[in-house]
Amino acid sequence: MNEQILTIVVPCYNEEAVLKETVTRLRGVLMHACREQLIAKGSTLLLVDDGSSDHTWEIIEHYIEEYKEVTGLKLSRNFGHQNALIAGMETARPYSDCVITIDADLQDDVNAIKQFLIKYNEGFDIVYGVRDKRETDTFFKRNTARMFYGLMGHLGVKTVPNHADFRLLSRRVLDELIKYQEENIFLRGMIPLLGFKSTKVYYNRAERFAGESKYPLKKMLNFAVDGITSFSIAPIRIVTYLGASIVGIGFLIGVYALIQHFLGHVVTGWTSMILSIWLLGGIQLTAIGVIGEYIGKIFKETKHRPRYIIEKQLVASKNNRFEKQAL
Numbered sequence: 001m002n003e004q005i006l007t008i009v010v011p012c013y014n015e016e017a018v019l020k021e022t023v024t025r026l027r028g029v030l031m032h033a034c035r036e037q038l039i040a041k042g043s044t045l046l047l048v049d050d051g052s053s054d055h056t057w058e059i060i061e062h063y064i065e066e067y068k069e070v071t072g073l074k075l076s077r078n079f080g081h082q083n084a085l086i087a088g089m090e091t092a093r094p095y096s097d098c099v100i101t102i103d104a105d106l107q108d109d110v111n112a113i114k115q116f117l118i119k120y121n122e123g124f125d126i127v128y129g130v131r132d133k134r135e136t137d138t139f140f141k142r143n144t145a146r147m148f149y150g151l152m153g154h155l156g157v158k159t160v161p162n163h164a165d166f167r168l169l170s171r172r173v174l175d176e177l178i179k180y181q182e183e184n185i186f187l188r189g190m191i192p193l194l195g196f197k198s199t200k201v202y203y204n205r206a207e208r209f210a211g212e213s214k215y216p217l218k219k220m221l222n223f224a225v226d227g228i229t230s231f232s233i234a235p236i237r238i239v240t241y242l243g244a245s246i247v248g249i250g251f252l253i254g255v256y257a258l259i260q261h262f263l264g265h266v267v268t269g270w271t272s273m274i275l276s277i278w279l280l281g282g283i284q285l286t287a288i289g290v291i292g293e294y295i296g297k298i299f300k301e302t303k304h305r306p307r308y309i310i311e312k313q314l315v316a317s318k319n320n321r322f323e324k325q326a327l
């Protein structure tokens, strides 16, 4: 008998269009894994409603009533994908031996979950789902993602290429992960920092089953800036070096100008002056912006605000795993 309790955490933000299919497929995977003795009976799905404005929560409640292995969590407002994941994982931790996170839109192959569990039973604490191909993503998304991960690598942030938030974590890993109390979370950068025995499972990424991407360009840009500035101080350093180099160049230009002055070649110099004003002004503004970005982070962290607020909770209880509790 396999005694391992699994919780599959699914963040859902306005996902009414896909939920039915998601729940059907994930329940199928759970039951299959149970029959194959990869996990214990009493393993559950935890649907986290990240403050949706459509009928997502009503649908979740309906499934909680209907199926004993479906549980749910409703956040009080939209806290963002990463916070919804943390909320789900922290909630599942006391009663789960391992947790798998997967997006609601079925872009990640649910059949890879079986491989995750095989690896987990072999003793791996972290299993990363890695996309084999990204053909189904738009050209734009594919390339911006590649640029982003390339840049992150150059800035010294270790991430697993082509891995999103589809992964398995053992309870040991979760115990350590929740000690990271920072408010700006970027799980893809944090988890490789934890260590432990890890492995990868490859799968093909499909298109979103239904509904629209909840990551419009603005959110994607914010995600990228957060990812970089939460993990690396390289941008500040680049600005410092840039500043120092410009001072050096300025000094040389100064010497040149003085020589010209004493030699009597008086130049009108309007062009060069205007150019310098704009160029330096631009550089200074950028530098201030980068510094401001970090100060903003410090400002946010010092407040120690909660990363999420739970409004309703219908989860499996620790002692009687089949009994759902409203906490």
Ligand code: UDP
Residues within 6 Å of the ligand: 010, 011, 012, 013, 014, 015, 050, 078, 079, 080, 081, 084, 102, 103, 104, 105, 107, 212, 213, 214, 215
């Ligand atoms: N999501 C969330 N809160 C948000 C935005 C997204 O919980 O504020 C969820 C969303 O429901 C989905 C997952 O995060 O399950 C990934 O979002 P999406 O598929 O829209 O992103 P994409 O695949 O387009 O990057």
Ligand code: MG
Residues within 6 Å of the ligand: 103, 105, 107, 208, 213
């Ligand atoms: Mg998606």
